[in-house]
Amino acid sequence: MKRDSFGSRLGILAAAAGSAIGLGNIWKFPFITGQNGGAAFILVYLLCIALIGLPVMLSEFVLGRKTQANAAGAFKAIEQDKPWHLSGYIAIATAFIILSYYAMIAGWIFSYIGRAATGKLMTIAPEQLGDYFGSIIGSNVEPMVCTFLVVALTAFMVMSGVKDGIEKYSKILMPVLLVILVGLMIRSVTLDDASKGLEFLFKPDFSKLTTSGVLEALGHAFYSLSLGMGIILTYGSYINKKENILKLALQVTIADTLIALMAGIVIFPAVFAYGFKPDAGPGLIFITLPAVFQEMPFGALFETLFFLLVGIAALTSTISLLEVVVAFVTEQFNIARKKATILLALAIYLLSIPSTLSFGMWSGIKMFGGKTFFDLFDFVASNISLPLGGILVCIFVGWIWGTENAVKEITSNGLYVFKYNGLYDFIIKFLAPAAIIVIFLNSTGLLSTVLASDQLGSFVFAGVGALLFVGLVFISRRSRMKKANF
Numbered sequence: 001m002k003r004d005s006f007g008s009r010l011g012i013l014a015a016a017a018g019s020a021i022g023l024g025n026i027w028k029f030p031f032i033t034g035q036n037g038g039a040a041f042i043l044v045y046l047l048c049i050a051l052i053g054l055p056v057m058l059s060e061f062v063l064g065r066k067t068q069a070n071a072a073g074a075f076k077a078i079e080q081d082k083p084w085h086l087s088g089y090i091a092i093a094t095a096f097i098i099l100s101y102y103a104m105i106a107g108w109i110f111s112y113i114g115r116a117a118t119g120k121l122m123t124i125a126p127e128q129l130g131d132y133f134g135s136i137i138g139s140n141v142e143p144m145v146c147t148f149l150v151v152a153l154t155a156f157m158v159m160s161g162v163k164d165g166i167e168k169y170s171k172i173l174m175p176v177l178l179v180i181l182v183g184l185m186i187r188s189v190t191l192d193d194a195s196k197g198l199e200f201l202f203k204p205d206f207s208k209l210t211t212s213g214v215l216e217a218l219g220h221a222f223y224s225l226s227l228g229m230g231i232i233l234t235y236g237s238y239i240n241k242k243e244n245i246l247k248l249a250l251q252v253t254i255a256d257t258l259i260a261l262m263a264g265i266v267i268f269p270a271v272f273a274y275g276f277k278p279d280a281g282p283g284l285i286f287i288t289l290p291a292v293f294q295e296m297p298f299g300a301l302f303e304t305l306f307f308l309l310v311g312i313a314a315l316t317s318t319i320s321l322l323e324v325v326v327a328f329v330t331e332q333f334n335i336a337r338k339k340a341t342i343l344l345a346l347a348i349y350l351l352s353i354p355s356t357l358s359f360g361m362w363s364g365i366k367m368f369g370g371k372t373f374f375d376l377f378d379f380v381a382s383n384i385s386l387p388l389g390g391i392l393v394c395i396f397v398g399w400i401w402g403t404e405n406a407v408k409e410i411t412s413n414g415l416y417v418f419k420y421n422g423l424y425d426f427i428i429k430f431l432a433p434a435a436i437i438v439i440f441l442n443s444t445g446l447l448s449t450v451l452a453s454d455q456l457g458s459f460v461f462a463g464v465g466a467l468l469f470v471g472l473v474f475i476s477r478r479s480r481m482k483k484a485n486f
């Protein structure tokens with residue numbers, strides 16, 4: 001069976017950026033920025049993206065392209081009798097679980113698109129909006145229908161293949177997304193009191209930054225770039241050998257980051273202009289924003305466009321999550337793409353039901369220290385298997401496959417120039433794995449139980465300092481060795 005591949009450079013970019021740009025950019029990034037005090041948090045986030053996100057993305061891309069295989073097959077092609085492909089299984093399982101509840105949240109967005117378009121959201125009293133949101137997601141049937149819609153649309157786009165499905169739809173959806181985003185941005189920054197929101201976004205106040213904020217920025221960098229789940233790896237496997245991968249990874253990273261910032265520019269000036277608070281958390285777009293739109297002239301129109309934007313962003317991400325699983329199943333078990341897509345979409349939908357009901361009928365069912373099904377899935381996927389998938393990719397590329405081989409693939413065997421060998425080697429072998437371990441210890445709560453919270457900061461900084469030291473020694477030794485060779 002001939003492997004499918006992307007048809008054009010623009011198509012690859014649209015699909016990969018489409019995967020990266022999602023709820024993480026337009027829903028989560030603004031609300032965690034709001035909770036962590038704004039500009040200073042953003043600066044840390046940018047650093048995490050550049051220093052760790054980009055090199056890891058590059059590694060996933062080249063591992064996929066080198067092996068031309070799915071997320072498990074890629075490890076198999078290189079592992080030599082060691083069970084490294086289990087890392088691929090972890091990545092695929094993570095994508096499967098995350099998709100089940102990511103589709104549910106995208107379903108909430110669909111509910112809101114309808115209510116924005118009919119003007120219904122404009123009629124709810126601002127202080128009632130929180131309860132209103134709760135009643136929608138707790139209503140059992142509607143969220144199940146909307147999740148089904150999201151999964152079905154995703155399956156429809158994935159079914160036709162990489163070039164005729166994923167690429168084709170990404171090339172339509174991403175420009176639409178951009179146009180809506182720019183339109184909304186212009187609306188927001190031309191509001192009377194827009195400057196307060198812009199100041200919040202761009203004038204750093206480091207006293208607002210906390211250690212857990214720093215770690216959250218790091219974790220979010222991974223999530224936002226769709227790393228650690230075999231997604232970028234799978235997309236990499238559809239890219240031809242002559243493509244400049246460094247440039248591509250850079251473009252995807254920049255696009256993802258710009259869109260997150262633009263989403264902030266849409267949301268915060270409006271929030272501040274109408275006197276609302278930026279720190280509402282997950283309810284920011286579902287509860288605060290509808291109140292903001294009620295104050296705005298032609299609010300219903302802008303509101304509809306906003307939720308449409310979020311819906312599109314979510315769909316181009318759900319496509320990539322499903323593709324990881326579909327690529328694996330079609331290749332591993334030799335099943336036709338259409339059949340595999342439909343069966344997997346059904347399975348994912350079934351798995352989404354417990355999450356959906358944990359906001360309604362099953363909200364009383366609690367496990368492992370009070371977690372609902374949704375909490376549990378989210379905890380296992382985001383806090384355990386996602387970091388695990390991420391660290392395994394780094395260790396595999398850094399230590400097993402070897403960064404020299406990765407660099408050969410980055411340069412397309414010498415066709416392009418890559419000048420950062422030492423830095424890349426250090427990041428993939430040491431810095432990224434160490435960073436992921438700290439994220440993991442933090443997000444699972446292990447770090448704070450081991451250390452009293454006032455020691456947390458010093459522990460992290462001591463760790464980072466030690467690492468930088470080791471890194472510098474390592475880089476200088478390498479460059480000395482190189483000189484000795486010549």
Ligand code: PHE
Pocket residue numbers: 019020021022023024025223224225226227229231317318320321
């Ligand atoms: N990167 C996507 C976002 O920002 C989320 C995502 C994570 C999608 C992992 C696919 C895989 O929303």
